[in-house]
Amino acid sequence: MNTNNNDVKAVSVTGLGMMGTTLARLLLQAGYHVTVWNRNPEKAAQLVQEGAILAPDAAAAVKASPVTVICVRDYNAAREILGATEVKAVLPGRVVIHLSSGSPKEAEEMETLIKAQGAAYLDGAIQAAPSQMGRPDTPIFVSGGTPAYQQAEAILRVFGGSVTYFGGQAGAASAIDLATLSAIYGTMTGFLHGARIVEAAGFPVDKYGALVAGITSTFGDFLQHEANVIRSGNFEISQSPMKISIDAMERILQQAEDAGIHSGFPAYAAGLFRQAAKAGLENEELAALIKVLR
Ligand SMILES: NC(=O)c1ccc[n+]([C@@H]2O[C@H](COP(=O)([O-])OP(=O)(O)OC[C@H]3O[C@@H](n4cnc5c(N)ncnc54)[C@H](OP(=O)(O)O)[C@@H]3O)[C@@H](O)[C@H]2O)c1
Incomplete structure (x- = not known):
């Protein structure tokens, strides 16, 4: 050989x-x-x-x-x-x-x-x-x-x-790898919290899995839209006003407390959205949450 x-x-x-x-x-x-x-x-x-x-x-x-x-x-x-x-x-x-x-x-x-x-x-x-x-x-x-x-x-x-x-930047592949893994683990954490809501409410988790799988493709389009908004720098409301998400996260946190389930995930996420509200971002597109993360 x-x-x-x-x-x-x-x-x-x-x-x-x-x-x-x-x-x-x-x-x-x-x-x-x-x-x-x-x-x-x-x-x-x-x-x-x-x-x-x-x-x-x-x-x-x-x-x-x-x-x-x-x-x-x-x-x-x-x-x-x-x-x-x-x-x-x-x-x-x-x-x-x-x-x-x-x-x-x-x-x-x-x-x-x-x-x-x-x-x-x-x-x-x-x-x-x-x-x-x-x-x-x-x-x-x-x-x-x-x-x-x-x-x-x-x-x-x-x-x-x-x-x-x-x-040419050697670290770029690892950075993108970590970014996509962050998207996966973030989604997974939210998905598992949802599974606890479903369990506590007495509904079958596999049916919840099927429902989430059904919206995955549309959700992918939505993520792409939000990425485009960040890239453009124009955070005018185009699809999803921040205030809807601020209220939704408060309801998810309240439900965790009412149902006696782990509140770690919604408490963290609601904390970010409260910072967005405090920064006056309620009437911007959801992607403006990145301003808090910056
Ligand atoms: N498996 C996956 O699903 C997957 C997916 C994506 C990326 N990766 C990445 O690919 C890499 C390898 O993963 P793997 O699944 O092949 O792991 P693995 O089956 O645990 O094999 C680890 C390898 O590293 C070698 N090794 C560890 N310490 C060493 C040392 N001090 N000196 C020399 N050799 C050493 C081992 O040698 P010995 O056999 O002598 O112990 C073995 O060849 C990891 O960085 C992992 O994150 C893996």
Whole structure:
């Protein structure tokens, strides 16, 4: 098998947890020459049977290919691997695609470490479970130098068809990852509070789930409208006056108290809306709540 450094179809994968193993397997299936390394080498056994080459150490793995994909638990683990003297010695001229989850600050620091060795750096965030990888709609966020992105794009598209490149700032992909996760966890918290309202009222939670699923697409359109309002800077009422939400949050908080259910979520949200009222934003579009958050 050809693992020549100049072979654009040669890729090394470091970190063979659930995600790294999936990434290596997808590359093998796509016809790449794949060299792998994992701290615990036993995890490479199956991939070797499928055609991967097991490198004896991380430096040998990096040396085997022009592009190295690293996907380990976190940035501390990645720093331990990529910051080792023997690995740094073989980094010059290579591209590192880092797909562990982390913060924008960690991404920028990692870029500094990698660039100092004369290698190019791309930082990515995967928004899917291992079983969802490799599909046309699998979302991958990536940022870092444009030449490196151009070199690595085909590899990223093996991992997921929906690759979004956010430009040269290495921390951008992590920032967008955290922003979308914030939307998901915020929605989830509100959804679960709603489930407690439903439970306390004696209605089946699965029917509530179906009702919420039914409005998800319309809600998506509404979120896009509010984002457009923020971008435009024009907070004149266009769809949803703030005062409706101020009153609704007070009712949701009151219901939590009346029904004797946990009031943490509505108390927090009502607190934000009270600040909006105090700031005189009642007669602006709902998106003006961002002025409180600013
Ligand atoms: N799984 C998912 O659904 C998912 C989805 C999106 C993003 N991600 C992200 O992908 C990354 C990997 O996730 P995973 O699910 O593959 O995790 P995992 O199955 O727990 O695997 C963790 C990997 O990190 C390695 N590792 C941990 N500490 C290390 C260290 N100090 N030195 C060297 N290697 C070390 C482990 O090596 P050993 O085998 O030797 O312990 C293993 O290869 C994480 O950042 C995760 O947030 C995962």
